Amino acid sequence: MKNKILLIFLFLTAFVFGQKTTFKIKYSEQLAVFVFLQNLSQDYPENVFKTEFQQSKYNIEKYKAIISKFENLSLDYSFRFEEYPYGSKKSMQTEDILKKNLIETENLNDFKLRTIGFIPNKTLSDLAESILEFTPIYNELIYNPNKEKFEKQLREITKYSNEQEIEKYFETGLLFYNSNWDSSIPFIIAFYPLPNSNGFTAQAFCNNFISAIQTDLGSYKDLFSVMLHETYHIIYDEQSLEVKTEIDTYFKENKSKCSNYAYQLMNEALATTLGNGYVYGKLDGKIDTGDWYNKKYINLIAKQIYPLVTVYIDEKKPIDKNFIDNYIRLYEENFPNWINELDNIMTYRYVLSENKNDENTIRKLFRYRSRSEFEDQITESSIENMQKTTLTKIIIVSKNNTEKLKLIKNKFPELKNWKINADKEFAEKILLNDKSQLILLNQKKSTIEDLLKLIKQQ
Known part of the structure; x- marks a missing residue:
């Protein structure tokens, strides 16, 4: 009997791991309302969701207060997987977990039960309450006017995915990246309508892909190629x-x-x-x-x-x-x-500056970023933290220049023979031994932008 049980277990194990990953396509109302609320937040740029809301009867103090409360919720916490080489694996993001759980649960009670512990209970309760309040508003303003077109489109997308056997490209990625995926875990794709717009959005995380799609999208080649693009980031991450x-x-x-x-x-x-x-x-x-x-x-x-x-x-x-x-x-x-080229190397940056406004300045000058870290102290410890990465290293000295420049020189062996004049403004770029660039700005009166122009001219 024991041998039979063992054989059955081995067969089932081989069967599970011999299967290919399945793609499941769906609409998630809970996710759609969450994204709707995000787009109504004050910090979000103008968009079709915000326009529809602002022109509606719901644009009153009661609902504005809910939006304000929602945008002040702390939802995004993260931690690094410290054992992996720096930058090779994405940090865990609680917002990704929230979206995943919104997609994969059928009601807000189940969502709260699955999500408890990832964010504080009061925050979770307030989040669920905001979604509950705005669900009928979302349906009236966005979903119902587009329901017929969107649901037809969802059926067409599902048919296209099946006909093109989209899962096989997922398997191609697993082999190429030498990566891992448990085939018993489906890849769940959630779409929601994007009215009065051209194109679509795309984001992937955990075992999910989400996309807002225009209601008259006629071709799905671009949609699925972009979906696979985002999915390959997950496969790379799961090496x-x-x-x-x-x-x-x-x-x-x-x-x-x-x-x-x-x-x-x-x-x-x-x-x-x-x-x-x-x-x-x-x-x-x-x-x-x-x-x-x-x-x-x-x-x-x-x-x-x-x-x-x-x-x-x-x-x-x-x-x-x-x-x-x-x-x-x-x-x-x-x-x-x-x-x-700064437009390239500033995409991956670690900035030290004792002027906190410099972070916003750098962000405005180089909006596109893949990895970005900032510390508002120039100390032995902060420099050592910076040196643990191979990001572009930007140090902006604007206070106690003589003392800080001496510290920097002592911490970087590549600056051993460096001759400096702390009283004079300058902008230097040095390729370090780890093959990252060190950009050092000694600031007196010039703006950060003007000093960085000197780097571009070198």
């Missing part, structure tokens, strides 16, 4: 610690001065090559000859590495040392000056 450590080692052992910034760019580059290049080409029958991404650096490197990636896909080979070395070589041969 094992062993795989991520190996990849990190390959980059650090490579002798190219470009290896660090090639590494910083790789996640977006691969997702774009696979999603916007490979998947779109398969769905359309030909490669898209236009831009694949609206950022120059990602678009150009993605197209450059496309032949290399497709060879690995065709040969069913996962990323290895040879792939990483060739990727870095293509980066250096074709774009050798990218490691000096």
